[in-house]
Amino acid sequence: MKPLPPEPLLNLFRWYCHPRLVHHIEGDLIEVHRQRLERMSKRKADMKFLFDVLLLFRPGIMRPRQHDQHLNPYEMYRNYLKVCFRVFNREKMYSIINVAGLALGFTCCLLIYLFVSDELSYDKIHHDKERIYRVAAAYMRQGQWEPYATNGWRTAELFKTHYGEVEELVRIMNDDGIFEYGDKRIIEEKIAWVDDTFFKIFSFPLVEGTPNDVLKGTNKVVIDETTAAKYFGTENAIGKLFKMNDGFVSLQVSGVMKDMPSTSHFRFNMLISGETLQQLAPKELLTEVGWDSQHVYVKLSPGTDPVVMESTFPEFTNKNLGYFNSGNFKLFLQPLLSIHLQSNVGLEFQDNGSMYRIYTFSVIAVFILVIACVNYMNLTTARSMRRAKEVGMRKALGAKKGDLVNQFLTESFLMTGTALLLAIVFSYFLLPKFNSFAGKEISHLVLFTPRILAGLLVALIVICLISGLYPALMLSSFQAKSSMKTKNGGRGRWTYAQERPCRVAIRDIHRIDCRVRDCISAMGLYEN
Amino acid sequence: MKKYYLGEFEEIVLLATAILHKDAYGVAIKNEIEARLNREVSLGAMHTALVRLEDKGYIRSRDGSATEERAGRPRKYFEITALGKKAITYARSSRGKMWDAIPKVIWELKGKLI
Numbered sequence: 001m002k003p004l005p006p007e008p009l010l011n012l013f014r015w016y017c018h019p020r021l022v023h024h025i026e027g028d029l030i031e032v033h034r035q036r037l038e039r040m041s042k043r044k045a046d047m048k049f050l051f052d053v054l055l056l057f058r059p060g061i062m063r064p065r066q067h068d069q070h071l072n073p074y075e076m077y078r079n080y081l082k083v084c085f086r087v088f089n090r091e092k093m094y095s096i097i098n099v100a101g102l103a104l105g106f107t108c109c110l111l112i113y114l115f116v117s118d119e120l121s122y123d124k125i126h127h128d129k130e131r132i133y134r135v136a137a138a139y140m141r142q143g144q145w146e147p148y149a150t151n152g153w154r155t156a157e158l159f160k161t162h163y164g165e166v167e168e169l170v171r172i173m174n175d176d177g178i179f180e181y182g183d184k185r186i187i188e189e190k191i192a193w194v195d196d197t198f199f200k201i202f203s204f205p206l207v208e209g210t211p212n213d214v215l216k217g218t219n220k221v222v223i224d225e226t227t228a229a230k231y232f233g234t235e236n237a238i239g240k241l242f243k244m245n246d247g248f249v250s251l252q253v254s255g256v257m258k259d260m261p262s263t264s265h266f267r268f269n270m271l272i273s274g275e276t277l278q279q280l281a282p283k284e285l286l287t288e289v290g291w292d293s294q295h296v297y298v299k300l301s302p303g304t305d306p307v308v309m310e311s312t313f314p315e316f317t318n319k320n321l322g323y324f325n326s327g328n329f330k331l332f333l334q335p336l337l338s339i340h341l342q343s344n345v346g347l348e349f350q351d352n353g354s355m356y357r358i359y360t361f362s363v364i365a366v367f368i369l370v371i372a373c374v375n376y377m378n379l380t381t382a383r384s385m386r387r388a389k390e391v392g393m394r395k396a397l398g399a400k401k402g403d404l405v406n407q408f409l410t411e412s413f414l415m416t417g418t419a420l421l422l423a424i425v426f427s428y429f430l431l432p433k434f435n436s437f438a439g440k441e442i443s444h445l446v447l448f449t450p451r452i453l454a455g456l457l458v459a460l461i462v463i464c465l466i467s468g469l470y471p472a473l474m475l476s477s478f479q480a481k482s483s484m485k486t487k488n489g490g491r492g493r494w495t496y497a498q499e500r501p502c503r504v505a506i507r508d509i510h511r512i513d514c515r516v517r518d519c520i521s522a523m524g525l526y527e528n
Numbered sequence: 529m530k531k532y533y534l535g536e537f538e539e540i541v542l543l544a545t546a547i548l549h550k551d552a553y554g555v556a557i558k559n560e561i562e563a564r565l566n567r568e569v570s571l572g573a574m575h576t577a578l579v580r581l582e583d584k585g586y587i588r589s590r591d592g593s594a595t596e597e598r599a600g601r602p603r604k605y606f607e608i609t610a611l612g613k614k615a616i617t618y619a620r621s622s623r624g625k626m627w628d629a630i631p632k633v634i635w636e637l638k639g640k641l642i
Contacts, residue, residue, distance in 0.1 A: 023602055060580060
């Protein structure tokens with residue numbers, strides 16, 4: 001008998017080839033292979049045969065997709081939907097627990113996601129944000145460096161003149177005071193004295209005034225829109241005069257800015273021009289490097305290496321800063337973008353977040369999501385026994401395994417979709433509570449930004465597949481004959497599925513509860 | 529207007545089928561082309577072309593008998609149809625017209641044209 005080409009390759013070809021073509025092309029393949037065997041080694045001929053088989057793998061020769069060729073899939077999906085609703089109705093309690101559990105999990109994840117993305121979006125609005133640094137200082141006290149966010153007025157001045165790399169420098173001193181306009185007397189707690197370079201470094205948008213000169217000169221103040229509305233209503237705020245601290249100083253409104261976003265590591269309602277402070281403050285303070293009341297921010301020229309710059313700080317300190325020397329005083333740079341999540345020094349403007357919290361929450365979110373999916377899988381497979389007869393019937397009527405997988409995935413898609421919609425609704429109504437709990441100002445509208453919606457869509461598909469695939473494969477593998485005879489779909493002993501569904505649900509919920517509490521208490525321990 | 533659509537390789541396969549007349553089946557066509565044109569022909573490319581030619585109605589096929597050298601697999605014989613003959617005639621005449629229209633001077637030029 002003459003030799004045949006390698007059987008596996010031939011089988012591969014038979015598998016993908018169109019049934020109409022398979023016989024005579026196979027004949028050609030074999031004939032060519034035999035012709036080659038007379039001219040070359042078996043090894044070489046087999047290699048060529050492999051190439052032939054691979055080159056035959058093309059649209060004209062491949063078998064067309066088998067399913068849905070002459071069927072109307074729409075009708076079938078209608079049937080799936082109908083059955084899905086019926087099943088939902090038949091076991092209401094069950095289905096509600098299932099969907100609600102999933103929705104709860106999604107809600108947690110969504111809220112955590114909103115929190116985390118909010119935390120990660122701090123100070124991102126400024127142009128050149130990568131070049132902005134805070135010049136902070138540390139003091140040697142009892143053998144340890146104590147870092148502070150603030151620096152001296154005079155130190156900042158010296159710093160600016162000494163370092164050519166500093167493109168712009170701004171000093172910010174936070175303060176509070178009583179403001180008077182007409183019959184209004186209000187204590188303002190979020191005010192700051194800032195140099196006129198403020199808007200050259202930070203790009204908070206101005207509604208009135210130009211960034212370069214809005215803070216030039218004495219007795220000028222820039223207020224935000226909310227404050228403008230509070231004092232002047234609908235009147236134009238520009239040029240209005242405030243009396244501050246019972247007539248100690250009067251301030252003229254020279255600009256109006258948009259409210260500073262909540263994702264900024266400092267937020268002020270009013271900015272008073274620094275020259276005013278220069279006029280009011282005692283001269284000794286302004287020439288004294290120890291008056292560390294100023295938060296100093298610099299924008300470095302492009303291409304400056306902050307590490308190289310920092311290495312010259314000790315020398316600068318020794319030469320210029322009077323009684324400070326590199327042994328008891330240390331300057332350092334903090335990148336603007338790192339301040340909110342990584343800086344935890346003295347005299348911060350406000351409590352900062354922490355990277356640790358971000359990681360913990362993200363891990364918890366993933367856990368909750370996984371548990372919610374597993375829970376869904378559990379519940380669905382646990383009640384699958386009730387569906388065994390249906391599966392058997394469908395198979396008897398000619399449904400293929402693929403059709404059944406399709407059906408159960410449709411159901412899973414429907415359930416997951418419902419849960420996701422519920423999660424959006426829950427999040428929408430929980431957001432105010434969540435905001436006050438987490439100290440955030442996340443807007444409802446964030447839920448409907450394209451990014452979140454796209455993310456939810458992807459999540460829907462992925463979660464639907466993850467949580468639906470196992471039940472779908474599991475259910476569709478029942479034997480048609482035995483599923484109608486025996487109790488468990490002809491799959492042998494399978495006790496878990498026969499447990500009472502409510503007990504399964506309660507146990508799973510208890511399990512989720514424990515895990516989440518573990519995480520939260522672990523976090524609490526760490527933070528204390 | 530394009531009356532007959534015939535790709536370059538399809539045309540070659542069609543011509544080979546016509547040359548072989550009654551004996552045109554897969555391997556024979558492949559060998560014919562390889563021998564005459566001195567080029568490697570893959571079964572994949574050839575069978576795709578044959579399927580397309582048959583779909584277009586330029587060739588028709590009939591089943592042959594199984595033979596021992598093919599381990600019992602049948603041959604499928606192809607034959608050029610009247611439409612197929614028109615198609616190659618059209619291809620040839622349209623090329624011929626184009627050829628005739630090339631100015632003589634083209635053949636005298638050497639090197640690159642500017």
